[in-house]
Amino acid sequence: MSKEDTWAVRFSTLAWKLLAEKNGLLIYHDEEFHMPDIVCLGQFTADVVVTPVSALPEKGKAIFVNNISLHNGGCACNTAVALGKLGIDTAVVGKVGCDTFGDFLIKVMNDVNLDTSGIVRDCSVNTSTTTVLVSPDGERSFLHYYGGNAKMSEDDINYDIIKTAKILHVAAAFLVPGLDGEPMARVLKKAQQMGVKTSLDTAWDAEGRWMQLLEPCLRHIDIFTPSIEEAQILSGKEHASEIAEVFMGYGINMVVLKLGSEGCYARTLEDEFTLPAFKVEKVVDTLGAGDSFVAGFLAATVSGWNLRKACKFANAVGAACVSAKGSSGIKTIQEIIESYHIEP
Numbered sequence: 001m002s003k004e005d006t007w008a009v010r011f012s013t014l015a016w017k018l019l020a021e022k023n024g025l026l027i028y029h030d031e032e033f034h035m036p037d038i039v040c041l042g043q044f045t046a047d048v049v050v051t052p053v054s055a056l057p058e059k060g061k062a063i064f065v066n067n068i069s070l071h072n073g074g075c076a077c078n079t080a081v082a083l084g085k086l087g088i089d090t091a092v093v094g095k096v097g098c099d100t101f102g103d104f105l106i107k108v109m110n111d112v113n114l115d116t117s118g119i120v121r122d123c124s125v126n127t128s129t130t131t132v133l134v135s136p137d138g139e140r141s142f143l144h145y146y147g148g149n150a151k152m153s154e155d156d157i158n159y160d161i162i163k164t165a166k167i168l169h170v171a172a173a174f175l176v177p178g179l180d181g182e183p184m185a186r187v188l189k190k191a192q193q194m195g196v197k198t199s200l201d202t203a204w205d206a207e208g209r210w211m212q213l214l215e216p217c218l219r220h221i222d223i224f225t226p227s228i229e230e231a232q233i234l235s236g237k238e239h240a241s242e243i244a245e246v247f248m249g250y251g252i253n254m255v256v257l258k259l260g261s262e263g264c265y266a267r268t269l270e271d272e273f274t275l276p277a278f279k280v281e282k283v284v285d286t287l288g289a290g291d292s293f294v295a296g297f298l299a300a301t302v303s304g305w306n307l308r309k310a311c312k313f314a315n316a317v318g319a320a321c322v323s324a325k326g327s328s329g330i331k332t333i334q335e336i337i338e339s340y341h342i343e344p
Contacts, residue, residue: 035164036091036115037302039196040080041157041187042171042179043149043203044094044119046101046127047073047287051134053141071287071326072108073130074149075171075201078288078327082295082317084112085330088302091161093118095148101127102148118161125151132287140287146177153178157187163194166302167223171291172203173214181213188220199223201294202230210234218250223301225294227258228265240265241272256297256311258290266311275311278319278340285325292321292330299333309342316340 049069057063072081076094083090092114096102098121105127109116128147134140162168168191174180179187188198200221202214211234218224224247232238235246244255244267257265263277296317300310316336320329331339 035089036161037089037165038080038083038167038169038298039091039093039118039162039165040076040083040169040171041093041118041162042076042152043074043175044077044092044096044105044128045072045074045144045147045149046104046129047071047132048129049132049134049287052136053133054136070104072105073288074128075175075203075291076169077105077109078291079169079171079201079295079298080114081108081112082288082292082321082327082330083299084109084114085327085332086295086299086317086336087332088295088299089115091115091118091165093157093161095120095122095152095156097121097125097127097148098123099126101129115161118158120152120156122148122151138286149176151178152176154183154187159190159194162191162196165196167197167199167298169199169201169294169298171201171294173200173217174205174207174209175203180209182216185216185220188217192220192222197222199225199294199298201291202226202234204230205233218247218252221250221252223254223256223298224252225256225258225297227260227290231257240274241267244272254307256314258293263315264293264311266307268307271307273308273311275308275315277315280319280323283322284329286322288327289318289321292327293318295330296336303333312342313337316342 049071050065051067053065080090080092092109096105096119102121106116126147128149129145131143132140191198198221214234231243235243237243237246240257247255253268255267259265261277263275265274293314296314297310300313317330320336321327323329
């Protein structure tokens with residue numbers, strides 16, 4: 001980008017912020033302007049994790065638990081934070097409230113040097129929150145409040161941030177109601193028209209709309225990273241190779257399926273393989289593991305690594321995530337390479 005283009009982006013970004021603030025929205029931003037490698041757009045949630053919970057209390061009564069802790073959550077937020085820890089220049093685009101949870105999420109993102117200029121603070125709604133109830137055997141149940149994510153719309157998106165990036169990652173489909181379906185398709189299409197590679201991750205669709213919402217987006221995705229369970233429902237197929245064939249029929253260049261403890265499957269026009277997961281001696285916390293895997297894959301991709309090495313690195317980042325509480329196990333790219341013996 002030329003010096004003239006850079007100043008044009010600065011000016012239009014400032015104009016967008018002033019317009020948003022005039023309409024009663026607060027735009028959180030750093031003073032320093034820069035161009036990110038990756039932009040993560042979508043769901044930003046505060047996770048309140050309660051453990052252990054074997055049963056809910058009767059009305060009017062209390063049950064004592066060992067721990068209640070606060071963590072960053074939401075697919076876009078988790079992926080972005082992991083990218084920041086890896087050392088990738090990353091920006092975020094989303095909406096949170098003018099509340100304590102919103103303050104918390106912005107601090108977490110600032111602490112790993114993310115560009116938060118694309119975060120809109122809407123004082124008419126609270127920040128999205130999930131209460132995570134962890135049973136003694138590690139299984140989780142969730143109580144979710146959509147909050148700011150439900151009010152996120154196309155009008156909240158600053159394309160001046162997106163057009164400077166190499167990859168736009170949307171996370172996750174089915175969790176940002178104002179963008180799901182045709183609006184998300186328009187966002188992805190516009191990014192591609194700007195020369196930005198697009199990536200999309202999915203979540204479980206609790207309302208069962210699946211392809212009804214996702215199909216408009218598929219022709220505007222370069223990298224698709226769903227879990228195997230979500231991909232099976234979306235495609236109507238059972239086996240990874242059949243699933244990939246369905247999505248590549250829409251023009252998607254790269255399909256990477258998250259297989260959980262089994263690793264991952266990847267397919268392009270030139271290559272197809274499954275890579276096993278790294279062995280983890282003790283699984284501490286699986287929250288955000290899939291998002292961390294995606295962060296590892298995007299970090300490797302934007303760094304120019306080949307597909308097989310990118311998948312191996314993604315498996316390593318996923319393993320690092322589940323080996324510690326929250327995302328504390330995720331280190332820099334070089335530290336992950338050394339810890340998991342990833343060859344050049």
